[in-house]
Amino acid sequence: MSDQSPAAPCSPYDALLLLSFGGPEGPDDVVPFLENVTRGRGIPRERLKEVGQHYFLFDGVSPINAQNRELLDALRKDFADHGLDLPVYWGNRNWAPYLPDTLRRLTQDGHRRVLTLATSAYASYSGCRQYRENLADALAALEAEGLTPPRVDKLRHYFNHPGFVRPMVDATLAALAELPEGVREQAHLAFTTHSIPTAAADTSGPVAGHGDGGAYVAQHLDVARLIAEAVREETGVDHPWQLVYQSRSGAPHIPWLEPDICDHLESAHGAGVPGVVMVPIGFVSDHMEVKYDLDTEATAKAADLGLPVARAATVGADPRFAAAVRELVLERAATERGRSPERCALGALGPGHDLCPVGCCPARAPRPAAAGADSPYA
Numbered sequence: 001m002s003d004q005s006p007a008a009p010c011s012p013y014d015a016l017l018l019l020s021f022g023g024p025e026g027p028d029d030v031v032p033f034l035e036n037v038t039r040g041r042g043i044p045r046e047r048l049k050e051v052g053q054h055y056f057l058f059d060g061v062s063p064i065n066a067q068n069r070e071l072l073d074a075l076r077k078d079f080a081d082h083g084l085d086l087p088v089y090w091g092n093r094n095w096a097p098y099l100p101d102t103l104r105r106l107t108q109d110g111h112r113r114v115l116t117l118a119t120s121a122y123a124s125y126s127g128c129r130q131y132r133e134n135l136a137d138a139l140a141a142l143e144a145e146g147l148t149p150p151r152v153d154k155l156r157h158y159f160n161h162p163g164f165v166r167p168m169v170d171a172t173l174a175a176l177a178e179l180p181e182g183v184r185e186q187a188h189l190a191f192t193t194h195s196i197p198t199a200a201a202d203t204s205g206p207v208a209g210h211g212d213g214g215a216y217v218a219q220h221l222d223v224a225r226l227i228a229e230a231v232r233e234e235t236g237v238d239h240p241w242q243l244v245y246q247s248r249s250g251a252p253h254i255p256w257l258e259p260d261i262c263d264h265l266e267s268a269h270g271a272g273v274p275g276v277v278m279v280p281i282g283f284v285s286d287h288m289e290v291k292y293d294l295d296t297e298a299t300a301k302a303a304d305l306g307l308p309v310a311r312a313a314t315v316g317a318d319p320r321f322a323a324a325v326r327e328l329v330l331e332r333a334a335t336e337r338g339r340s341p342e343r344c345a346l347g348a349l350g351p352g353h354d355l356c357p358v359g360c361c362p363a364r365a366p367r368p369a370a371a372g373a374d375s376p377y378a
C-alpha cells in the first residue's frame with residue numbers, strides 16, 4: 001500500500017483544531033472573560049480594571065473571534081481548493097466556543113487523530129505550553145465523562161514559515177508607504193511582541209543554543225531580521241530596527257521583557273528618528289493587544305511627541321497563511337506516517353520540533369500538558 005494515495009494525504013489525521021484565546025463579544029462578557037483569563041494568575045486588580053476599559057472602548061467586543069472566523073473560512077477554502085478533506089473545528093481557552101465543548105463534539109463526531117493549530121506562532125508558556133495544558137485538561141474532562149478522547153497533536157511553531165513571514169513583509173512595506181514622504185526613508189522599524197516575564201522568556205522553548213530571552217526572544221529576532229532584510233531588498237533602504245515589547249502586566253517588581261513600545265517611541269523621537277513603523281510580529285491577528293496597545297495607546301503617545309507612526313497589519317486570514325497551514329498539516333501527517341518530508345523554514349533557526357521536549361516552556365507549578373514528549377496522551 002502506498003501512503004501517497006491522493007485519498008488521504010492528511011492521514012492519520014481526521015480533523016484540524018484551531019485553538020485560540022477567545023475574547024468577549026459584548027459589554028456583559030468583559031468581566032467574565034477577564035475572570036477566565038486571570039483565574040489563579042495573580043494579575044493585579046488595577047490592571048484588570050484597566051484592561052476592562054480597553055474592551056469597553058470597543059463596546060466590549062474583542063476583534064479576535066471575528067478574526068478567527070475569517071481564518072476558519074480561509075482554511076476551509078484553501079483545503080477545499082486543494083482537495084484536502086479535513087474538517088476544521090474551533091475552540092478557545094477563554095471564551096465560547098470553549099475548547100472542552102469543541103473536543104467533546106470532535107469526539108462525538110468520531111474523530112480519533114486531531115492536529116492542533118494554535119494562534120500563537122512562537123514558543124513560550126502563554127503561547128504554547130498553556131494551550132497544551134488546556135488540551136490535557138479538556139481530554140481529562142472527556143475521560144471523566146466516560147468518552148474515549150482522540151489523540152491530539154500540535155503543529156510545530158510556524159514563526160519562520162514563509163507563509164507567515166511574507167505577508168508581514170508586504171504589510172511592513174504598506175505601512176512604510178503610509179508615512180509622509182520626507183519621513184519614510186529614515187524611518188525605523190519597531191517589531192513588537194507581547195512582553196512576558198524575563199524568567200518565562202529565559203526558559204522558553206528548548207533553551208539550548210539561545211541567549212538571554214530563550215527561544216521566545218531568539219525566534220522573534222529571527223523574524224524581525226528576515227522582515228528587515230526583505231524590506232531592504234524591496235526598497236533598497238536599510239531601515240534600522242529593534243525588537244520591542246507591549247502589553248506588559250503583572251506586578252511591577254517582577255522583571256518583564258523591555259523596552260516597552262511607548263518608551264521606545266519616546267527615545268527614538270529623542271534621538272531624532274523622524275518616523276516609526278510598528279510591526280506586531282508577535283500576533284497572528286489584529287486583536288485587542290494590537291487595536292488598543294498599538295493603535296490607541298502607542299499611537300496617542302506618538303501624536304503627543306509629534307512623531308509620525310504607522311502600524312503594519314498582522315497575517316490574519318491571508319491566503320498565504322492558510323496555504324502554509326495546509327503545508328504544515330501535510331508535512332506533519334507525512335512525518336507521522338514515517339516519511340521525512342521537507343520542512344520549510346526561513347531564517348537562522350530552522351524548522352522547530354514537532355513534539356515539545358520534556359520541560360519545554362515550564363509552568364511555575366507543573367501540570368499535565370498534551371501534545372508533548374511529557375504528555376500523558378501522546
Ligand SMILES: CC1=C(CCC(=O)O)c2cc3nc(cc4[nH]c(cc5[nH]c(cc1n2)c(C)c5CCC(=O)O)c(CCC(=O)O)c4C)C(CCC(=O)O)=C3C
Pocket residue numbers: 021022023024034037038041043047048051062063064119120121124126127194195196197247248249250282283284287288289
Ligand atoms: C505571549 C502572549 C500572547 C501572544 C501569543 C498568543 O496569542 O497566545 C498573548 C496573547 C493574548 N493575550 C490576550 C489577552 C490577555 N492577556 C492577558 C495576560 C497575559 N498575556 C500574556 C502573554 C501573552 N498573551 C501574559 C504573560 C499575561 C499575564 C499572565 C497571564 O494571565 O497569563 C490578559 C489579562 C490582563 C492583562 O494582564 O493584560 C488578557 C486580557 C489576547 C486576547 C486579545 C483580544 O481579546 O483580542 C491575546 C490574543
Ligand SMILES: [Fe+2]
Pocket residue numbers: 194
Ligand atoms: Fe495575553
